[in-house]
Amino acid sequence: MIRISIRNDLFYIFANIKYLNMDMNNRTSCTVIDYKRSCFEELTEKQKKKIFDNEAVVKYKKGETLCKQGTFATHIMIVEKGLVKVQIEEMNETLILKLIPEGNIIGLTSISSINPVFHYSAIAYVNTVVRLININIFREIITENSNFAFTVFDILTANSIQMSGRFFCLTHKQSYGKLADTILCLADRIFKKQEFELQLTRKDLAELSNMSTENVIRMLKKFKDEKLIKIKGKKFKILNYSKLKKISELG
Amino acid sequence: MIRISIRNDLFYIFANIKYLNMDMNNRTSCTVIDYKRSCFEELTEKQKKKIFDNEAVVKYKKGETLCKQGTFATHIMIVEKGLVKVQIEEMNETLILKLIPEGNIIGLTSISSINPVFHYSAIAYVNTVVRLININIFREIITENSNFAFTVFDILTANSIQMSGRFFCLTHKQSYGKLADTILCLADRIFKKQEFELQLTRKDLAELSNMSTENVIRMLKKFKDEKLIKIKGKKFKILNYSKLKKISELG
DNA sequence: AAAAAAACATGATACGAATCAGCATAAGAA
DNA sequence: TTCTTATGCTGATTCGTATCATGTTTTTTT
Numbered sequence: 001m002i003r004i005s006i007r008n009d010l011f012y013i014f015a016n017i018k019y020l021n022m023d024m025n026n027r028t029s030c031t032v033i034d035y036k037r038s039c040f041e042e043l044t045e046k047q048k049k050k051i052f053d054n055e056a057v058v059k060y061k062k063g064e065t066l067c068k069q070g071t072f073a074t075h076i077m078i079v080e081k082g083l084v085k086v087q088i089e090e091m092n093e094t095l096i097l098k099l100i101p102e103g104n105i106i107g108l109t110s111i112s113s114i115n116p117v118f119h120y121s122a123i124a125y126v127n128t129v130v131r132l133i134n135i136n137i138f139r140e141i142i143t144e145n146s147n148f149a150f151t152v153f154d155i156l157t158a159n160s161i162q163m164s165g166r167f168f169c170l171t172h173k174q175s176y177g178k179l180a181d182t183i184l185c186l187a188d189r190i191f192k193k194q195e196f197e198l199q200l201t202r203k204d205l206a207e208l209s210n211m212s213t214e215n216v217i218r219m220l221k222k223f224k225d226e227k228l229i230k231i232k233g234k235k236f237k238i239l240n241y242s243k244l245k246k247i248s249e250l251g
Numbered sequence: 252m253i254r255i256s257i258r259n260d261l262f263y264i265f266a267n268i269k270y271l272n273m274d275m276n277n278r279t280s281c282t283v284i285d286y287k288r289s290c291f292e293e294l295t296e297k298q299k300k301k302i303f304d305n306e307a308v309v310k311y312k313k314g315e316t317l318c319k320q321g322t323f324a325t326h327i328m329i330v331e332k333g334l335v336k337v338q339i340e341e342m343n344e345t346l347i348l349k350l351i352p353e354g355n356i357i358g359l360t361s362i363s364s365i366n367p368v369f370h371y372s373a374i375a376y377v378n379t380v381v382r383l384i385n386i387n388i389f390r391e392i393i394t395e396n397s398n399f400a401f402t403v404f405d406i407l408t409a410n411s412i413q414m415s416g417r418f419f420c421l422t423h424k425q426s427y428g429k430l431a432d433t434i435l436c437l438a439d440r441i442f443k444k445q446e447f448e449l450q451l452t453r454k455d456l457a458e459l460s461n462m463s464t465e466n467v468i469r470m471l472k473k474f475k476d477e478k479l480i481k482i483k484g485k486k487f488k489i490l491n492y493s494k495l496k497k498i499s500e501l502g
Numbered sequence: 503a504a505a506a507a508a509a510c511a512t513g514a515t516a517c518g519a520a521t522c523a524g525c526a527t528a529a530g531a532a
Numbered sequence: 533t534t535c536t537t538a539t540g541c542t543g544a545t546t547c548g549t550a551t552c553a554t555g556t557t558t559t560t561t562t
Contacts, residue, residue, distance in 0.1 A: 149393065150363070153363055156408075158363075160414070163411070164346075164348055167417075167418045168339055171346060221512090452539065462520085463519070463521080465540095468540065
């Protein structure tokens with residue numbers, strides 16, 4: 001791991017920064033899956049109807065659990081509205097695997113027939129609306145429609161890429177890099193704006209970046225002092241995107 | 252994270268150890284995928300022949316690269332003999348995602364038609380024999396045979412579970428726990444023996460456990476002094492499995 | 503509106519683990 | 533064989549960051 005001391009000078013540029021830039025462009029901001037197409041485009045009208053006739057729409061309040069790790073997975077969940085975190089729970093601790101914004105699917109890793117349990121828990125950050133699709137119907141349609149099966153492969157692949165990217169970030173980057181990464185991810189992939197109202201607490205940010213709450217607070221202050229971001233209450237604004245990106249890339 | 256000081260007393264038992272034991276049994280030793288069935292059992296004779304007629308068998312020497320992250324994936328690789336590491340390469344650093352022992356598949360995340368590139372590099376730890384299967388034929392058979400498609404789903408799911416387990420270990424455990432984990436994984440899932448000849452250097456072990464080489468050496472010595480393991484040259488022997496497991500579980 | 507709880511903030515301290523430096527030993531090449 | 537390079541090993545030092553203590557502000561509950 002490259003040790004960087006950005007504590008005193010956030011913008012000390014290393015000799016190899018050009019190389020880093022070249023190499024990193026594709027795997028920063030890695031907490032949200034980068035998959036645009038809907039897998040339902042591939043379905044026939046009949047198949048769409050089959051899903052539509054069997055689905056249920058459920059509302060969850062902030063903080064509620066959508067699914068609990070280890071329970072039987074009877075449904076696939078599609079997040080229609082809201083924001084959800086997916087985490088694994090071990091040893092009385094949690095690790096957030098990814099954030100699920102609107103339009104994304106939860107529970108695809110449970111379509112396996114061998115072991116149809118949820119391998120993670122999902123919890124709503126904000127009030128959230130979810131469509132539930134019966135897992136057996138989902139399986140039937142995969143059997144019927146191989147194009148659909150391939151789009152499901154695509155989603156699983158995208159998930160895997162996203163996860164390995166996040167894995168790399170949290171194991172190989174220091175705290176400044178991890179936090180910068182989290183902020184950029186929120187801006188780029190969740191809110192898709194440089195300015196957004198963040199419903200997450202510092203504790204949530206800490207959990208996301210795998211660091212202590214106190215450290216998040218200290219570093220946010222540093223970012224603020226360096227005029228990289230502006231924070232007012234819950235409102236975040238990114239003032240210097242490129243330098244934030246550079247911090248993320250340097251680690 | 253629970254802070255544990257096993258430096259002075261490796262077996263200081265915490266009050267909550269029973270709870271931990273309950274919770275952790277399923278996700279230790281998480282560097283190798285836990286999937287027993289072969290996906291090829293589902294194939295018809297004709298499909299088996301189709302694969303057989305188009306496959307190539309290739310030998311790689313220790314240290315050689317089987318596939319390079321970013322290159323186009325034209326084949327799926329099945330490790331017939333040997334041991335391979337799969338890693339992602341970013342920022343001039345690497346992160347080992349998993350080890351591939353005999354009988355396992357490399358490149359399944361590239362069957363997606365959108366982006367048929369390898370998302371990781373694979374490097375042989377020892378001399379290795381690989382069967383190459385044309386990716387288009389693999390896709391054809393998935394289209395033809397939905398049972399086969401589901402077994403591929405199963406493998407992808409198992410991969411995802413393995414990766415999230417490893418992710419948890421490397422982010423939430425301290426060095427003793429990580430190293431104990433690595434050793435247990437090698438014994439349980441690669442060699443399937445308490446005694447084995449390890450072809451990996453201390454540097455390799457460090458890379459696997461995401462820690463410095465010096466630290467690995469220090470901790471191996473500690474494990475040796477505490478009579479948890481015995482090391483003679485390349486020969487490793489686990490003397491006290493349960494305590495090693497306890498260290499892994501405590502973090 | 504008052505009380506309680508949660509979130510935010512900051513300084514001091516402790517500790518794990520990386521880094522550095524130096525040397526011994528083993529393995530491979532000339 | 534000798535030279536060279538990779539690997540193994542150990543102690544001292546530095547650095548990042550978690551933890552603790554304590555107080556303030558904001559939010560939620562009564």
